[in-house]
Amino acid sequence: MELGLRLGEAPAKRAMRSGLLLGMGLGVGRGEDEDEERRAEEEEEEMDEEDRRGRGLAEPPLQLDLLPLLPSPLQLRFPWATANKNMDASVRGFDVNQAPSPEEGAAASSSPNSTSSSFQMDFSAQVIGGEATAGERGPLRVSDEEENGLGRKKLRLSKEQSAFLEESFKEHNTLNPKQKLALAKQLNLRPRQVEVWFQNRRARTKLKQTEVDCEYLKRCCQTLTEENRRLQKEVAELRALKTSHPFYMHVPATTLSMCPSCERVASTSSATIAAAAEHRPNSFAALFSKPSPLQLGLQPGSPALRQSSPAS
DNA sequence: AAGAGCGATGACGTTACCTCA
DNA sequence: GGTGAGGTAACGTCATCGCTC
Numbered sequence: 001m002e003l004g005l006r007l008g009e010a011p012a013k014r015a016m017r018s019g020l021l022l023g024m025g026l027g028v029g030r031g032e033d034e035d036e037e038r039r040a041e042e043e044e045e046e047m048d049e050e051d052r053r054g055r056g057l058a059e060p061p062l063q064l065d066l067l068p069l070l071p072s073p074l075q076l077r078f079p080w081a082t083a084n085k086n087m088d089a090s091v092r093g094f095d096v097n098q099a100p101s102p103e104e105g106a107a108a109s110s111s112p113n114s115t116s117s118s119f120q121m122d123f124s125a126q127v128i129g130g131e132a133t134a135g136e137r138g139p140l141r142v143s144d145e146e147e148n149g150l151g152r153k154k155l156r157l158s159k160e161q162s163a164f165l166e167e168s169f170k171e172h173n174t175l176n177p178k179q180k181l182a183l184a185k186q187l188n189l190r191p192r193q194v195e196v197w198f199q200n201r202r203a204r205t206k207l208k209q210t211e212v213d214c215e216y217l218k219r220c221c222q223t224l225t226e227e228n229r230r231l232q233k234e235v236a237e238l239r240a241l242k243t244s245h246p247f248y249m250h251v252p253a254t255t256l257s258m259c260p261s262c263e264r265v266a267s268t269s270s271a272t273i274a275a276a277a278e279h280r281p282n283s284f285a286a287l288f289s290k291p292s293p294l295q296l297g298l299q300p301g302s303p304a305l306r307q308s309s310p311a312s
Numbered sequence: 313a314a315g316a317g318c319g320a321t322g323a324c325g326t327t328a329c330c331t332c333a
Numbered sequence: 334g335g336t337g338a339g340g341t342a343a344c345g346t347c348a349t350c351g352c353t354c
Contacts, residue, residue, distance in 0.1 A: 155342075156330070174322080195321090196343055203324070204341090318353085327344075333337095 157197070161187045165194070169201050 157165070164187055168179075175183070175198055177191075184191040 157342080177320095193342080197341095199322075199324095200341065200343085202322080206323085316354090319351095321348100321350085323346100323348085325344105325346085327342105329340105329342080331338105331340085333339105 157189075157193075161189065165197050165201070169198065173202055173205065174198065 165183070168175075168183055172179070175194065180191045180194050180198075183189075184194045187194070
C-alpha cells in the first residue's frame with residue numbers, strides 16, 4: 001500500500017499539541033520532502049481545479065455562499081451526466097459513488113458537449129470507489145432539491161472506501177497534502193472528502209475516548225465509595241472492639257495510624273496497600289496500582305474503539 | 313528582532329441528509 | 334407509509350502555527 005507516508009511536520013506537531021497522536025510511531029519531518037509536498041499540494045489544487053472544470057464551473061474559487069448555484073450533486077459526481085438531459089430518470093438505482101462502466105465513460109467523454117474531458121476516473125482495479133455494484137450499494141439518494149442544485153450534497157461512502165480510510169486512519173490520524181491526494185485518487189474521492197472524513201473520524205475517536213474515560217472515572221468513584229463505606233465500618237468495629245477489649249488493640253503502628261487533623265484511623269502503609277491489592281483485586285488499592293486507560297492513552301485501533309467504530 | 317498580515321490546518325459545534333426500527 | 338432516533342458527510346467558526354514582509 002502506498003499510504004504509509006510520513007506525516008508532514010506541521011500536522012504532526014499540531015496533533016502532538018492536541019494530544020491526538022497518542023504515542024503512535026510517526027516519522028516526523030519536512031526537510032527533503034518539502035518540495036515533494038509542495039508538488040502534492042499543487043497537484044491537489046489542480047485536481048480540485050479539474051474537478052471544478054468537470055462540473056462546468058469557470059472560476060476556481062468555490063464560494064460557499066454560492067453553493068446553491070452550483071450544479072447538482074449528480075453533476076458534481078458525474079459531470080458527464082450533464083450531457084444527458086434525461087439522466088435523472090435513468091440514473092435512479094445507480095450508485096453515486098460508483099464509477100460508470102467504461103462504455104458510459106467513453107460515451108460521455110467522447111461527447112462534444114461533455115465538460116468532463118479533464119475529469120478522468122481511474123477505472124483500474126486499484127480504485128476502491130468503483131468496486132461496489134449498484135445492487136450492493138442501493139439506490140441513488142438524490143432529492144429533487146439537489147437535482148435542482150439546491151441544498152447540500154451528502155454521499156454515502158462505500159464499504160470499501162470506508163474500510164480503506166479506516167485502515168489509513170490506523171496508520172496515521174492526520175494527513176499531509178500528499179497523503180490526502182494519494183488517498184483521494186485511490187478511493188476515487190475528492191481530497192476535500194478525504195479531509196472531512198479524517199476530521200470526523202478524529203472527532204469520533206475523541207468522543208469515544210471521552211466516553212471510555214468517563215466510564216473509567218465512574219467505576220473509580222464507585223469503587224472508592226464502596227471502599228470508603230467498608231473502611232468506615234471497619235473503623236467503627238475497631239472502636240467498638242477497643243472499648244470492649246482494650247488488651248487486644250496492640251496493632252502494629254505501620255498498619256494503622258491516626259490522622260493528626262481529623263483524629264481518625266486514616267491510612268495504612270504502602271506495603272499494606274500492596275498486600276490489599278494482591279488479596280482484593282477489586283479494591284481501590286488494586287485499582288490505583290494499575291495504569292488507567294487515561295494514562296495508557298487509547299489508540300485509534302484499540303478494541304474499545306474498534307468495537308464502536310462505525311466502519312467496523 | 314518584533315510584530316502585523318495572511319494562508320493553511322485542526323478542533324469543535326452544527327446542520328442536513330440518510331437509514332432503519 | 335409516516336416518524337423519530339442515530340449515524341455521518343459536509344459545513345462554519347475559531348484558534349494556532351508558520352511564513353513573509
